[in-house]
Amino acid sequence: MKTIGIDFGGTAIKLAVMEDGRIVNQTSIPAFARNGLKARLADTKQAVLKIAGDQGLKGVSCVGISMPGIVDPVRKRPVGLIGKYEDSLEMDLESWCREAFGLPMVMEMDSKLALLGELHYGCARGFQDAAMLILGTGVGTAVAYQGTVLKSRHYTAGALSSHIIIDINGPDCICSNRGCLESMASGWALERLVKQDPGYEKSGLSGEETLDFRVLQKWYERQDPAAVRVVRHCVKAWRTGILNLIHAYDPEAVVLSGGIMNFEGLYEMLSEGIQDDIWGCCGSVEIRKAKDPENSVLYGLHYLCGHPGV
Ligand SMILES: [Zn+2]
Structure with a gap:
């Protein structure tokens, strides 16, 4: 076809x-x-x-x-x-x-x-119950049960998990709430995260014309303190998002996708040791990275x- x-x-x-x-x-x-x-x-x-x-x-x-x-x-x-x-x-x-x-x-x-793409052609083949976290300009989520993507009366079930609030005193979000996962760490939140870092003025990031995760990776690899702090913050936020998806939907696997997943080493930072933070009765959950995240x-x-x- x-x-x-x-x-x-x-x-x-x-x-x-x-x-x-x-x-x-x-x-x-x-x-x-x-x-x-x-x-x-x-x-x-x-x-x-x-x-x-x-x-x-x-x-x-x-x-x-x-x-x-x-x-x-x-x-x-x-x-x-x-x-x-x-x-x-x-x-x-x-x-x-x-x-x-x-x-x-x-x-x-x-x-x-x-999620459909990964279930049928990608890294989630063989799983029936899976959740997706897609990291790009915003953060997207989706959930499938028994091989089918969740359907609900307003089409939002499983799809708004990036607007689950993870900090009630957090920054304003596009959805009119504050402290949502997406407002805490995403492509559009990055500029604010970098510029509000206390070390921004002295950081190599202050000389960059555009601030995206490719640029952040460059300075992270050079151990620029501001870049390291911003990466650690994003990892903490996204790991919280992964845990929220697991605790809300009980999937066999969580798939990580989107352009930001091309950040070298990010998959390891998001997945290593996460099993220790999951409720025991959820069993073991596979954290997979899309083969072709873009x-x-x-x-x-x-x-x-x-x-x-x-
Ligand atoms: Zn929001």
Whole structure:
């Protein structure tokens, strides 16, 4: 089966042609997600046609769309987005796919897709009950029971665990609460974390134009004290998130994915010794790292195209 995957992320729009569980060709374009989705549709269409190559869309059966927020997969509409592509709440993307590509479309939330991708093509194959923590611009979560991603009346079950409050006096979050996991440690929280560190002025990080986890890794490896403190803080926050997922949902495995998982050594810092902090009756829980952390969502889109309604 040949499909097109479009992952509308917070920082980049990732696009791929996929066939029989493999990425055949892929590219990405900047998201400018705050400016809305409508403004990006023309470039998205052009990028899809470019990666489709000489064969065009011949043989492609479906377009899968991922959104960085809560999605109603039946109506194929996002229903909860904050600060990213907010205009898409009112858009009919199914019609756009018909007009732009002449193809049917499926839609789901990014974190649920990442979990689907890992369950069927990635590091969670063989597990039935699994949870996902996806570390990127924001933090995404999802939970599957008996091989199926949780469904609930407002599509939020398991999907809002990054807004579980881990510090009641913590920083403001985009969701209007404070001290949520995502506000304590995420791509968008990093600049604040670095700049409020007491050693920031003397740190190599103060000379950097952009602050992302690649830059943080560079200074962490040089043992820059501010960088080391920020990394330790993020690890503590994300380990708390992993424990919260385990204690709330009793999974056999927790999968860690998203671009930040390319940070060298992060998987070990998040997983080593964590079993000691889990309630004994939860049994042993596998902590796995996605094989291809940047592309878990695209694999999930490929699976969903072949199994709409899962
Ligand atoms: Zn929040």
